[in-house]
Amino acid sequence: MIKNDNHISDLGVVIQHPAPTASVDNGSEEFKSLNIKLLDNDSVYENPAWFNSNCYSLTLAIDATGRYTTKTNSFDVTPGTFFFSSPDIYRQLEWYNMGEIYHITFSERFLIKYAGAELFRTFPFLILETEVPKLTDAEISEDLRKIYQQIDIEHHGSSPLKKNIIANLLTRLLLKIKRDFWEDYDTLSSGDKELDIVKLFIKNLEHYSLQLQLGKISVQMRVKDFAKMQGIHENYLYNVIKERTGKVVSQWITEKTILAAESLLGDASLSIKEISYRLGFTYISYFSIFFKKHTGLTPKHFRESIIV
Amino acid sequence: MNTFQNLAPAATLHTEKSAEYFKAYNTNTNLSSHKSFLKPRITTIRKFNDSLSFMDLPVFKYIDREDFAIVKIEELGMQIPYQTPVFRPDHFSIIIVPDGNASYRVDDKVFEINQNSILFIQPDAFVSSKWMSINKAYNISFNNSFLAQYWPAGIDEIRKLDANKGYATKFTKETMENFECICLNIYDEAISSAPYKHEIIANMILNLLILIRQQQHKDVPLCPKEKYNSYVAAFLKDVEDNFSRIASGEDITLMRVKDYANNQNLSELYLSKIVSATTGKTANQYIHDKLINEIKYLLKYTDKPMKDIAAIYGFNDLNYFYNYFKKHTQNAPGSFRKDFNIPRVNKTNTAYTNQII
Numbered sequence: 001m002i003k004n005d006n007h008i009s010d011l012g013v014v015i016q017h018p019a020p021t022a023s024v025d026n027g028s029e030e031f032k033s034l035n036i037k038l039l040d041n042d043s044v045y046e047n048p049a050w051f052n053s054n055c056y057s058l059t060l061a062i063d064a065t066g067r068y069t070t071k072t073n074s075f076d077v078t079p080g081t082f083f084f085s086s087p088d089i090y091r092q093l094e095w096y097n098m099g100e101i102y103h104i105t106f107s108e109r110f111l112i113k114y115a116g117a118e119l120f121r122t123f124p125f126l127i128l129e130t131e132v133p134k135l136t137d138a139e140i141s142e143d144l145r146k147i148y149q150q151i152d153i154e155h156h157g158s159s160p161l162k163k164n165i166i167a168n169l170l171t172r173l174l175l176k177i178k179r180d181f182w183e184d185y186d187t188l189s190s191g192d193k194e195l196d197i198v199k200l201f202i203k204n205l206e207h208y209s210l211q212l213q214l215g216k217i218s219v220q221m222r223v224k225d226f227a228k229m230q231g232i233h234e235n236y237l238y239n240v241i242k243e244r245t246g247k248v249v250s251q252w253i254t255e256k257t258i259l260a261a262e263s264l265l266g267d268a269s270l271s272i273k274e275i276s277y278r279l280g281f282t283y284i285s286y287f288s289i290f291f292k293k294h295t296g297l298t299p300k301h302f303r304e305s306i307i308v
Numbered sequence: 309m310n311t312f313q314n315l316a317p318a319a320t321l322h323t324e325k326s327a328e329y330f331k332a333y334n335t336n337t338n339l340s341s342h343k344s345f346l347k348p349r350i351t352t353i354r355k356f357n358d359s360l361s362f363m364d365l366p367v368f369k370y371i372d373r374e375d376f377a378i379v380k381i382e383e384l385g386m387q388i389p390y391q392t393p394v395f396r397p398d399h400f401s402i403i404i405v406p407d408g409n410a411s412y413r414v415d416d417k418v419f420e421i422n423q424n425s426i427l428f429i430q431p432d433a434f435v436s437s438k439w440m441s442i443n444k445a446y447n448i449s450f451n452n453s454f455l456a457q458y459w460p461a462g463i464d465e466i467r468k469l470d471a472n473k474g475y476a477t478k479f480t481k482e483t484m485e486n487f488e489c490i491c492l493n494i495y496d497e498a499i500s501s502a503p504y505k506h507e508i509i510a511n512m513i514l515n516l517l518i519l520i521r522q523q524q525h526k527d528v529p530l531c532p533k534e535k536y537n538s539y540v541a542a543f544l545k546d547v548e549d550n551f552s553r554i555a556s557g558e559d560i561t562l563m564r565v566k567d568y569a570n571n572q573n574l575s576e577l578y579l580s581k582i583v584s585a586t587t588g589k590t591a592n593q594y595i596h597d598k599l600i601n602e603i604k605y606l607l608k609y610t611d612k613p614m615k616d617i618a619a620i621y622g623f624n625d626l627n628y629f630y631n632y633f634k635k636h637t638q639n640a641p642g643s644f645r646k647d648f649n650i651p652r653v654n655k656t657n658t659a660y661t662n663q664i665i
Contacts, residue, residue: 115461116459116460116461116462116464159522160522160525161518161521161522161525164465164518165515165518165519165522168511168514168515168518169515171511172508172511172512172515175504175507175508175511176508178504179502179503179504179508269537269538
């Protein structure tokens with residue numbers, strides 16, 4: 001059974017458990033924090049459904065055991081385990097015992113908007129790694145736990161800038177994780193040929209999106225171009241990307257273009273016409289239609305909504 | 309304790325640079341020494357580390373960068389009360405005081421700092437301070453290049469802060485504990501040699517800035533943000549920069565609107581138009597006001613001879629300087645200085661007296 005839940009909740013509990021979950025401000029929220037300890041939930045929970053989410057999640061199990069399964073991988077969650085998952089990966093979570101678990105889900109957009117982080121460039125492991133880090137050091141685990149707790153406190157607070165603070169704490173959490181687990185992370189050094197293709201593709205894509213935003217290039221890239229960059233056939237690239245990431249190449253490109261458009265629209269000194277040329281659209285109307293199709297808002301409305 | 313006696317031997321001992329400053333301000337010191345009160349000495353020092361060594365305070369080994377430093381002020385071993393000379397920093401400072409007592413003067417404004425207060429100072433302002441007691445206090449200084457290197461998005465956060473040169477506020481005990489906790493974390497990172505420590509430090513500085521911004525919005529409800537214009541921002545930054553360079557003697561020419569416009573490849577008219585649209589003053593008026601404020605500061609808080617002040621800002625003719633000042637303030641520079649000094653001596657209970665105890 002495959003359940004496609006497009007909301008952020010990817011820990012089974014959130015979907016079905018009636019317990020008071022962290023309140024969500026509005027439907028399109030991009031961030032969520034959950035502290036299982038606070039939920040006072042001693043019951044054993046099993047969620048046999050496969051599910052999928054459009055967010056990244058970071059989970060720290062302080063006092064819990066369970067099993068986490070993806071299509072390619074499966075491992076036991078023991079006390080002191082830290083694991084994360086990327087969007088669009090079908091996974092299954094089972095909990096045998098839930099004493100103290102901290103769980104955060106967030107979207108790439110959330111980090112870009114509130115912390116200005118280039119997710120891939122700063123934290124490449126989030127996108128590319130599936131291996132699970134185990135916490136052996138009590139000190140590290142305590143360190144991370146403190147940040148999780150702070151995030152949780154902020155999340156329930158009412159500060160007008162709480163999202164900025166949460167994004168700030170979240171990047172700190174990721175930086176610490178980077179320091180503790182992937183200190184000398186090399187983005188291109190696995191023995192797996194297909195994984196290398198994925199990594200290189202994402203790297204090229206990030207580069208492309210950055211160039212777009214800086215106004216250095218103004219052409220739309222296609223699957224063919226990315227395949228050419230690696231010297232492989234586009235069908236091969238298409239298959240590898242789809243197999244490994246669950247998304248097709250054009251979807252990756254579209255998402256990046258939308259993110260670039262959103263960030264350019266935030267800069268009030270650029271006209272929409274200029275933005276559409278920068279992103280490689282020859283007609284503004286085509287840009288508007290494209291933008292509306294993927295975000296539900298026209299560029300003009302989007303700009304008004306973020307400036308107010 | 310006379311601050312100058314305190315400083316003089318140290319300063320001469322130090323680098324050639326401080327010897328130069330000393331020579332340059334020698335007349336200043338002599339003049340003031342036989343008066344009943346002393347004004348804090350003005351220096352041209354801009355870097356935090358230099359200012360520490362100028363005051364003969366320890367520059368700890370862990371401070372290994374020019375663009376970031378954190379110190380526990382109580383560890384500096386200042387003799388209380390301690391009056392610092394005037395600096396014109398090129399960096400931001402966040403002074404966090406869980407327990408202590410000081411008054412800071414940032415340009416023309418005086419900030420009383422006591423328990424559970426913090427002070428945020430922007431670069432390119434005259435800063436001097438007087439510490440009455442220090443039990444626990446932190447000073448974090450950093451500049452734009454540090455953030456640009458380790459967390460480029462942080463520049464945006466600074467832009468969102470209140471544009472005043474100094475901002476002080478008092479916190480509740482709980483909030484202060486949070487601040488202190490962040491400070492201690494930064495300190496721990498600073499003295500460690502862990503990888504990515506600068507990224508984490510930059511991240512925590514941002515956290516402090518967000519908390520400060522949050523407080524600013526609490527104090528003054530958020531008003532509709534004026535339209536941000538990158539040309540105007542660059543112009544304002546250039547003006548600050550030019551004045552700082554003049555004050556520190558690196559530069560002697562006062563830039564005109566034309567020069568600023570050339571800098572950005574804009575026409576003079578257009579620059580003036582957009583500046584007045586965002587700031588409400590024409591570019592020319594903005595520069596004049598800034599210049600008058602700088603001169604006023606020097607007249608009030610230093611004993612620099614009028615001739616020197618005029619020379620710094622490129623007035624070759626002293627008469628022209630007098631006329632210029634009078635035209636813009638309706639007061640002659642000499643009487644302006646006198647008016648400021650006389651009531652000052654009589655006021656004994658102003659918190660920030662220039663008297664040396």
